[in-house]
Amino acid sequence: MDFRYKDIKINYQIFGEGKPLLLLHGWMACIEAMAPIYQFFSKTRKVIVLDFPGQGGKSDTLTEIWGVPEYAEMVHSFMQELHIEGADVIGHSFGGRVIIYLASRYEKLFDKIILTDAAGIKPKRNLKNRLKVFSFKLSKCLLKMFTSKEKFEEKVDKLRKKYSSSDYSKLDSNIMRETFKNVINLDLTNSLDKITRPTLLIWGEEDKDTPLYMAKIMEKKIKDSGLVTLKGAGHFSYLDNTAQYLKIAEVFLGGK
Numbered sequence: 154m155d156f157r158y159k160d161i162k163i164n165y166q167i168f169g170e171g172k173p174l175l176l177l178h179g180w181m182a183c184i185e186a187m188a189p190i191y192q193f194f195s196k197t198r199k200v201i202v203l204d205f206p207g208q209g210g211k212s213d214t215l216t217e218i219w220g221v222p223e224y225a226e227m228v229h230s231f232m233q234e235l236h237i238e239g240a241d242v243i244g245h246s247f248g249g250r251v252i253i254y255l256a257s258r259y260e261k262l263f264d265k266i267i268l269t270d271a272a273g274i275k276p277k278r279n280l281k282n283r284l285k286v287f288s289f290k291l292s293k294c295l296l297k298m299f300t301s302k303e304k305f306e307e308k309v310d311k312l313r314k315k316y317s318s319s320d321y322s323k324l325d326s327n328i329m330r331e332t333f334k335n336v337i338n339l340d341l342t343n344s345l346d347k348i349t350r351p352t353l354l355i356w357g358e359e360d361k362d363t364p365l366y367m368a369k370i371m372e373k374k375i376k377d378s379g380l381v382t383l384k385g386a387g388h389f390s391y392l393d394n395t396a397q398y399l400k401i402a403e404v405f406l407g408g409k
Contacts, residue, residue: 156203156234158227164211165203165231169195173240174406175263176202177228177248179389180272180336181323183210190243190391193399194406201237203228205247207329215328220335225254232262241406243267245391246363250341256352257344265406266352269398270360270388273341274367345374352378353405357386357393 156163166184168191176187184191184202186209191200204210205224228251232238242263244252249271256263324330352375356368365382372380381401386393 156231158206158230161206161215161227162213163203163206163227163231165201166191168192168200168202169198171198173199173201173237175228175232175237175240175242176200177242177244177251178202178205178208178210179246179248180333181209182245183208185210187243187245189395189399190402193403201235201240203231207332214326215332218328218331218335220332221250221254221339221341224336225251225258229255229259229262238262239264241265241267243269243402244271245269246272246388247336249273250336250339253341253344253348256350257341257347260349263350266348266350267355267402267405268352268371269355270357270363270390271354271367271371272337272363273344274363274370275338275340275342276364276367342370342374345371346376348375349377351405353402354378354380355390355398355401356380356382357388357390358382358384359386360388360390362388 154165154167156165164184174194176190178184178186183204187202191202194200204212206212206227207215207219232240239261240263242252242265244250244267246269249268250273252263252266252268253271253273256266324333354368354371354375356363356365358365368380368382372378383390383394383397386398391398
């Protein structure tokens, strides 16, 4: 099924019937990445899943640079179109960013919230990261001194790929690279205490992408929240320990 948002086709699927549950996938993932969750919950309720545009699913690519606010407002418009305000929601990683942004601005948009290995807190820079930033800036400065204007941007782009994260390096368009930079540079820490809905944080104990200290910050700042850690699980905790994850989520969401 398709939803149109500002001339962008958004692919989505609905499974089952009953109380609505919205699922938001992680960065560059797709509907199918959430399969264990929607297959489980669709037995007792209506589950709505969408593909974020410009990422790994069947929605259209972006024609302009977005950030978290643009993705969030697209989801808000989608929910209004489908009349699913007050739905429960589960978000993984980037999907969690979007939920934090929305829940801190629209108090009644969601009922219960599950943030799974959610992004949204700007990471601490360790020595290795600081050295990478310094090396990039120094190399860029040297390029500016010794490279022609015509070749400067091309060489800077190669530098970015060399010193940037694997997520950035995999992106094949300037629009998505700039979108990614907007996404990761927006720190949502100050939005957390504006979330009033009951919130469960489910985290992989071994998560390296959004480390456990981020979950503890979220638990401290979100008023009505609790944290559950899954031993041995990483950033995709719902895949690493599916049975335990689903049982915890089911108990928290309750009802049909």
